[in-house]
Amino acid sequence: MIDTQEITVTVNGTKYRREVEPRMLLADFLRNTLGLTGTHIGCEHGVCGACTIMVDGSSMRSCLMLAVQADGCEVQTVEGLGSVEKMNPLQEAFQECHALQCGFCTPGMLMTCTDMLQKYPLENDEQIRDGLSGNLCRCTGYQNIVSAVRLVKERSKEEA
Numbered sequence: 001m002i003d004t005q006e007i008t009v010t011v012n013g014t015k016y017r018r019e020v021e022p023r024m025l026l027a028d029f030l031r032n033t034l035g036l037t038g039t040h041i042g043c044e045h046g047v048c049g050a051c052t053i054m055v056d057g058s059s060m061r062s063c064l065m066l067a068v069q070a071d072g073c074e075v076q077t078v079e080g081l082g083s084v085e086k087m088n089p090l091q092e093a094f095q096e097c098h099a100l101q102c103g104f105c106t107p108g109m110l111m112t113c114t115d116m117l118q119k120y121p122l123e124n125d126e127q128i129r130d131g132l133s134g135n136l137c138r139c140t141g142y143q144n145i146v147s148a149v150r151l152v153k154e155r156s157k158e159e160a
């Protein structure tokens with residue numbers, strides 16, 4: 001008999017109660033149990049950032065966190081940012097600035113950038129690049145991602 005533990009986790013505003021194996025990774029729970037495949041698995045060692053999500057308002061590598069550790073937590077995945085019909089400002093900026101190529105790293109980049117934009121002043125490109133340093137992208141050269149973050153910052157200043 002496989003040992004399981006019941007967890008309750010709120011993902012993108014919806015509360016889920018599920019039985020999980022104690023060693024199930026949060027990334028696998030999101031992808032395989034809840035069907036939220038926007039959370040990509042790249043390295044399974046926390047190095048690439050493709051699996052980045054938000055847990056209780058902070059960005060986390062879902063490949064380094066067990067599902068049981070998320071019990072009682074609020075989780076946001078890329079699916080919770082916006083929709084095709086109504087993208088959030090960061091998603092719009094990624095589209096406008098061509099900040100994606102193959103798209104594999106994009107969900108993790110969006111989640112990392114969401115966290116950065118909420119917590120840090122990001123006053124120059126160096127600060128943005130420093131914040132992105134834990135997310136790997138083999139296609140873009142990062143400049144368009146930096147431009148997208150800068151565009152969101154500029155637009156938020158205009159709206160204030």
